[in-house]
Amino acid sequence: MxxxxxxxxxxxxxxxxxxxxxxxxxxxxxxxxxxxxxxxxxxxxxxxxxxxxxxxxxxxxxxxxxxxxxxxxxxxxxxxxxxxxxxxxxxSHRLNLRVSPSFGVRWLGPRLADFLTRYPDWDLRVDAAPDPTDFDREIMDMDIRYGTGDWPGLWCKPLVHDHILPLAHPDYLASLPAGDPLSHARLIDSPRAHVQWDFWLWHNDVTGANNRKTVLMDRSSMAIQLALDGAGVVLESMALATAEMQAGQLVPVCPHLPVLRFPAHWARCPARFVKRRPIQVFLGWAEAQAAAHANDMAALMALHGMQVEDIIPQAAWQQRPL
The missing domain is CATH 1.10.10.10 (Winged helix-like DNA-binding domain superfamily/Winged helix DNA-binding domain)
Known part of the structure; x- marks a missing residue:
């Protein structure tokens, strides 16, 4: 032959x-x-x-x-x-995605049904884990991570902005002094947050909170739940507490003070992954969801008469008192 x-x-x-x-x-x-x-x-x-x-x-x-x-x-x-x-x-496409736990539960999770409706033939795996992805050792296509965008060697793009402000259950807020609600409030804080109570109080020149009691919660979802239970005032992101604010279960404690905004939730992956079709499709969908979310934030702030102040977290860290 x-x-x-x-x-x-x-x-x-x-x-x-x-x-x-x-x-x-x-x-x-x-x-x-x-x-x-x-x-x-x-x-x-x-x-x-x-x-x-x-x-x-x-x-x-x-x-x-x-x-x-x-x-x-x-x-x-x-x-x-x-x-x-x-x-x-x-x-049919496969996407392996890792996200920060609270972001995955409170922001991404409620929106995934829309994604799967639009792309019913996709195989999707979502891993909610506190540790960032090591792309050299783990099989992941993309990581959505809370941070400042400073990950050397990786392509990074801001996806969702944080809008930080004090929130409380209406009943708990009613129990605080009307003119000085933070003076005797229990402040719910998170050691992982870029903007914490000490910086927020200093940045807004809020005094008279010397008698405050503080509770540290390791996860935003836990901190929000504690505030929902009427246990204190949480300094938290509107991105993660949107549903509770829209339902009136959490309300702004100091609406006369600005909401601090900065890019906080970033899509990250090796640069060679970016042109993959699954990543391009997911990013396009996620950015559209983020744009709709930004409109929801604007509507909530208008409802409460609040203004926005853009900050850079790194500068906030440098300015924050010890």
């Missing part, structure tokens, strides 16, 4: 070798027996060998036919599988 086999004729040969009959092969391929016979003759002429022995109506493979049949079936199955997988790739 000095030349490569005719790929057009190969499926006809494989069908005859497997079915043992021109008629049965023709029926399987929805052509006439003469068409199958013609393809076998062309293949034999091209290769210069006989592939079948014909004894009456019985066909049997020659030695050369056996050699070709051993690989033809496997090769055709591999081509069929590849075609199937390519078809699935056009309609």
């Amino acid at each position: 000095s030349r490569a086999p005719n790929l057009h004729a190969l499926p006809y040969f494989e069908a005859v070798a497997r079915r043992g009959s021109l008629a049965r092969a023709a029926e399987e391929m929805s052509v006439s027996p003469s068409a199958v016979s013609q393809q076998i003759k062309l293949l034999e002429q091209q290769l210069g060998v006989k592939l079948f022995r014909r004894t009456g109506r019985v066909l049997s493979l020659t030695l050369e036919g056996e050699l070709l049949a051993q690989t033809a079936g496997t090769a055709l199955r591999m081509l069929t599988d590849a075609q199937t997988n390519l078809g699935r790739t056009r309609t």
